[in-house]
Amino acid sequence: MADTTLQSWEYLETLPGTQFYRLYRSPASALAIFRKRLTSLAKTFVMMLLYMPAPLPVKQLELFVKDASRGEREYAIDLLHRYHIFKDVSYNGAKAHALTPDFARSLRRALTGAGDSRSFGQVATHVPHGQKVTIAQLDEYARQRWEGILGYMVGSSAVPLESTTTEHQAAMQPSPGVIELLKAGHLIELSGTHSRGQTAKITKEGFAFVLQDINTQIWALLFLYVDNAEVFEMDKVDVLSFLFFVSSLELGLAYSTAPLDETQQRCLSDLVSFGIVYQPLRDDGTPVDFFYPTRLATTLTSDSSTTLSATNTTIGSSLSKSSSSSSQSSSGTAKGFIIVETNYRLYAYTSSPLQIALLSLFVNLRSRHPNLVTGKMSKSSVQRAIQAGITADQIISYLTSHAHPQMRRHAQAEQARNSDPNLVVPILPATILDQIHLWQLERDRMTTTPGFLLKDFPNHADYEAPCRYADEIGVLVWKNDKKRMFFVNRIEGVRSFMAERRANAQG
Amino acid sequence: MPKAVKGALLQCDPPQMAMVRKIDRETNNAYIIEEIDDHTCLVKENKVEEIKAKVKELMDTAMGVDDDDNDDKDSDLD
Numbered sequence: 239m240a241d242t243t244l245q246s247w248e249y250l251e252t253l254p255g256t257q258f259y260r261l262y263r264s265p266a267s268a269l270a271i272f273r274k275r276l277t278s279l280a281k282t283f284v285m286m287l288l289y290m291p292a293p294l295p296v297k298q299l300e301l302f303v304k305d306a307s308r309g310e311r312e313y314a315i316d317l318l319h320r321y322h323i324f325k326d327v328s329y330n331g332a333k334a335h336a337l338t339p340d341f342a343r344s345l346r347r348a349l350t351g352a353g354d355s356r357s358f359g360q361v362a363t364h365v366p367h368g369q370k371v372t373i374a375q376l377d378e379y380a381r382q383r384w385e386g387i388l389g390y391m392v393g394s395s396a397v398p399l400e401s402t403t404t405e406h407q408a409a410m411q412p413s414p415g416v417i418e419l420l421k422a423g424h425l426i427e428l429s430g431t432h433s434r435g436q437t438a439k440i441t442k443e444g445f446a447f448v449l450q451d452i453n454t455q456i457w458a459l460l461f462l463y464v465d466n467a468e469v470f471e472m473d474k475v476d477v478l479s480f481l482f483f484v485s486s487l488e489l490g491l492a493y494s495t496a497p498l499d500e501t502q503q504r505c506l507s508d509l510v511s512f513g514i515v516y517q518p519l520r521d522d523g524t525p526v527d528f529f530y531p532t533r534l535a536t537t538l539t540s541d542s543s544t545t546l547s548a549t550n551t552t553i554g555s556s557l558s559k560s561s562s563s564s565s566q567s568s569s570g571t572a573k574g575f576i577i578v579e580t581n582y583r584l585y586a587y588t589s590s591p592l593q594i595a596l597l598s599l600f601v602n603l604r605s606r607h608p609n610l611v612t613g614k615m616s617k618s619s620v621q622r623a624i625q626a627g628i629t630a631d632q633i634i635s636y637l638t639s640h641a642h643p644q645m646r647r648h649a650q651a652e653q654a655r656n657s658d659p660n661l662v663v664p665i666l667p668a669t670i671l672d673q674i675h676l677w678q679l680e681r682d683r684m685t686t687t688p689g690f691l692l693k694d695f696p697n698h699a700d701y702e703a704p705c706r707y708a709d710e711i712g713v714l715v716w717k718n719d720k721k722r723m724f725f726v727n728r729i730e731g732v733r734s735f736m737a738e739r740r741a742n743a744q745g
Numbered sequence: 746m747p748k749a750v751k752g753a754l755l756q757c758d759p760p761q762m763a764m765v766r767k768i769d770r771e772t773n774n775a776y777i778i779e780e781i782d783d784h785t786c787l788v789k790e791n792k793v794e795e796i797k798a799k800v801k802e803l804m805d806t807a808m809g810v811d812d813d814d815n816d817d818k819d820s821d822l823d
Contacts, residue, residue, distance in 0.1 A: 683757050684755060685757070686755045686788070686793045687753060687754045687756075688752075688790050688793070689751075690749045691752060691779065691787050692747055692748070692749050694747055696746070696747075716785060718782070721781065725787075736747065
């Protein structure tokens with residue numbers, strides 16, 4: 239089930255071109271888009287063109303890629319157009335690709351470190367000795383903040399046991415601004431009045447949100463923030479470029495707030511409440527004139543999966559680690575704590591209210607012990623979750639990533655005994671995997687995709703070419719050769735392809 | 746001349762498609778733009794959630810509300 243309300247990178251693609259050009263004036267933004275959103279092939283194209291004095295004719299670009307990889311090439315070019323990095327120009331009478339000037343200039347600056355220091359921040363030089371902050375402290379700070387937000391969303395709908403509330407105080411209550419944002423994004427619903435204390439109830443979108451990995455969560459929240467920026471009289475593009483700026487800073491260094499303008503200062507104070515940056519307070523409660531980006535910030539635009547998983551382990555796994563110290567000692571590692579049996583019973587060695595609340599989304603919890611909860615998955619409990627907007631894959635990936643080391647060992651032993659080395663033994667029992675998918679299918683037999691239906695092609699050749707093209711750029715959803723119809727989720731690329739084809743046929 | 750029609754592609758199995766058609770017929774074609782085959786049809790984009798909810802409703806009544814005899818009540822003990 240696609241979450242339509244949750245903002246994501248697709249949101250960025252809906253911005254008009256002029257906004258993009260403004261965004262690309264900041265080197266940090268250009269670099270961030272380049273790192274985070276482009277495929278390897280698209281990156282290669284950009285790098286190839288970056289220092290070329292003249293546009294590159296389309297024909298020549300085509301020569302760079304083997305025919306077998308035409309699909310990837312088309313996809314890369316489409317992507318570059320969508321992000322307004324490539325533009326079509328005519329050069330010596332032929333069609334050619336060129337980088338948009340703002341993007342090219344900014345990326346060159348980002349790579350060579352040229353330009354004013356505002357592009358990558360000014361390192362604060364005058365940090366008092368007693369106020370130096372270590373990376374471990376920053377991690378801890380980010381964890382507390384982030385856990386506070388997630389805990390607020392999930393824990394709020396479940397009543398934690400007495401004993402765990404004291405342990406869980408390490409997580410901070412999110413600031414009113416964050417709560418407001420969660421509400422605006424429809425991740426939670428507030429009920430009750432101010433005087434009697436508001437209670438938050440997590441929504442369907444919120445469920446899907448909490449099961450994501452941290453990087454996706456942060457971006458979802460940040461895009462919400464950008465989308466609501468105008469409410470706080472801030473400019474979307476300014477906010478976005480500031481976010482990209484923060485993401486390009488270095489972990490463990492203090493940066494000066496002096497070069498920041500008013501919008502950026504306001505942004506900064508909001509990012510503090512997400513745990514994305516850390517700004518120490520003076521004794522009188524006013525913030526000091528420097529700030530530290532935390533690991534949440536510095537991995538925002540990272541494209542390497544290792545650093546991303548590092549964030550997940552340093553910040554994310556602490557969610558399970560924080561209050562399950564007993565499982566730590568028994569299992570040796572902090573990460574896994576869930577055992578699933580083939581009879582759908584589930585044992586989770588945790589006492590964290592957040593984890594228990596998450597499990598209760600799709601498990602009928604039966605009993606609770608100081609360091610263990612037990613329960614059973616059933617058709618109705620899984621379908622309840624699916625109705626709430628959680629997919630079978632999300633459940634499975636959650637269970638797999640939190641599987642107890644014992645289960646991993648078992649799967650490895652099984653794998654070793656296996657004669658076929660290509661056959662990967664899943665960590666969860668295969669029956670469980672299948673059954674969860676079957677339960678989902680039973681409820682979710684219908685899929686819908688918004689987009690465009692192309693039909694009424696006069697002959698097969700006219701149908702075949704755009705259809706294949708759509709498949710290559712990855713927008714084809716469905717086709718029927720007999721009826722000469724196909725369905726795409728984006729039409730821009732196909733439309734220009736068909737127009738070009740028609741022009742070629744006539745000329 | 747090829748035409749492009751905006752909408753949402755709905756894909757499901759034939760029994761569900763029969764329900765979609767029935768609902769559509771009863772509401773004077775409020776949902777379907779184009780019937781394609783037993784597995785696919787094009788529906789109005791803004792009515793997607795509505796038709797989904799209606800099909801679910803119809804299915805629940807057709808299958809009988811059997812939520813009570815579910816396996817939540819676990820017979821064997823823990």
